[in-house]
Amino acid sequence: MNAIVGALNHSLRVPLAAELHSRPFLRLDAPEAITHLAVYHGVESGPPQAHSQHVLLGALCEHFGVAAPRPGASHFFHDFGSFSLKWECHTEFATYTVTASLAQDIAPQEAFSHMPLAYLPASWLAQLAGRLMAAAHVALVKGDADASSLPKVFERSLLARSSVMQGAELWSDFAIQADGFSRFVIRDIGMRELQAGRLVQRVLEIETYRMMSLLGLPAARAVGRELDRVEAELAELADAMVATDMAQPDQGNGDEGRLLEQITRLAARMEKLSLANGYRFSASRAYFRIVRARIEELREVRIEGTPTVEEFMERRLEPAMHTCEATGARQEALGRRIADTNDLLRTRVGIVQEMQNRRILESLNARAAQQLRLQLAVEGLSVAAISYYLVGLLGYAGKAAKAAGLPLNPDLALGLMVPLVAGAVWLAQRRVHHKIKKSH
Known part of the structure; x- marks a missing residue:
């Protein structure tokens, strides 16, 4: 029977059950x-x-x-x-x-x-x-x-x-x-x-967990000084953002890029602080909870004239733990503020880029309109040029017909053909443009 139960056991059942009796x-x-x-x-x-x-x-x-x-x-x-x-x-x-x-x-x-x-x-x-x-x-x-x-x-x-x-x-x-x-x-x-x-x-x-929980206090003090510097830089960066004129994107693009580089550097510093001290603050909170639990297990009764262990810890240890907790909360809050500022700055950069793109498009539209006017002018010249060459060819043909003995006045015929040729050339060009537009 014992062998059967042993075969049915989860691989961790025995060690987990023994954990309650391990110490x-x-x-x-x-x-x-x-x-x-x-x-x-x-x-x-x-x-x-x-x-x-x-x-x-x-x-x-x-x-x-x-x-x-x-x-x-x-x-x-x-x-x-x-x-x-x-x-x-x-x-x-x-x-x-x-x-x-x-x-x-x-x-x-x-x-x-x-x-x-x-x-x-x-x-x-x-x-x-x-x-x-x-x-x-x-x-x-x-x-x-x-x-x-x-x-x-x-x-x-x-x-x-x-x-x-x-x-x-x-x-x-x-x-x-x-x-x-x-x-x-x-x-x-x-x-x-x-x-x-x-x-x-x-x-x-x-005693042991009290000392271990206090390991977070020197880290909290060092982090507090670093947070002071980061907050000062963030305030300067926010002032610079307010002073930057978004109405002149050509002049402010360099400033926006510089500000974005600074906020990215601040975010990296905050991430480094969190990675370096996040575990320490969490461990201090956990150790402090154990200290409080062990003090409660003492079931203290006051002896008049002296403080209890709980009162002693409330006066000496809790302020240090509050410092660690406040520093951890301040670190998280500052990280969120930097992230919000980073998002705001990236939004500003996006808006500036959109304004620049709009101005580029407006410039392209103006150039396209100018090219269209030039194209119309060139088309008028091309109609005249083509008509000139066609009329010249017809003039040679009329002279050849007169030399062949046909009763034809080449000059009169050529003069009558000029408007007809010009109109035909113009209509042919319009038809070609119409086919090109349909193909696109």
Whole structure:
């Protein structure tokens, strides 16, 4: 029966069903220390950069004599004895989450001196140079531990603190400390089984996706400056269009062509900006939505005197995301304005060309009328010339007849024949013209 069902399966049924279980939560019990690293590889350089994450993981596994996951894997977990490692590969980055148990009686402020980062080889950490996007230490401690000295763990005075998931407290200032890591303290006040692992993962995802979403902010600032320049050039071009006189196409044709070249160049610059930053802005919006979703999953309850994580993000992160969204919208709007201006300018060029074509046609008509008048004049001369030659031939014939003895006065006969010959020649030419018109 199993073989029959297996034969009926769609080729993607099993991997798609396994996707829901591909990244399980960590099993954590307080007290526990967690170190989290997010290594950026980007998407612009393509699959070879994503492959480098598997090479990094393979080097780490080789150092400890552990088999690395197969190429193309997106998740890996292994218990190394003194610590555990969870690895996940995403579109633009990969995360390494290292966990280790702490002494039962350890104070929260002392937990950060026993982070599992120390288990990772220094030579391997050196390979992350220039690619570390997020780095965080998390101390998961018992709720009965003394929390009075917890604010001293953080270097910033402004802390975010709240009760989360109906069984824990979350503390952080979301700042990079002197050791290069951001810090989080989670106090287990009564969490149920597996709840600690879900909470830690959500906190780490908030930190990671927060940093990834902010990647769009420098791009938004750079694009904003470029958009300022493009808008200024577009305004100058619009003024030049208004100043161009369409009533004199012969004088304005060069100006229209120059303006069309400028608007085409502006359109190309906008297309380049969109291609270079469109993905970044879309990714920032997607990451920000994940951050907001993870904050909602915390189910925060305010602790009087300190802001919640949601309030902290609304004050610090949302303005940056609004800047990215506004810049993206401004970029799209400016692109549409340039396209509209381009269409308008091409319409103007078309109108100018039509005016020029009309003037050319008028000139051709005038020349045709002139040629017709010349043709009529030539036809009159040709009738006279042909008649002259015909009358001359008839004169020779009359003289020959008189010499032959016929009773004929050549001069009188020739004079009488002139109007008849001229009329016959004229009628013959008219008949030829009439046949030509019918043939066309």
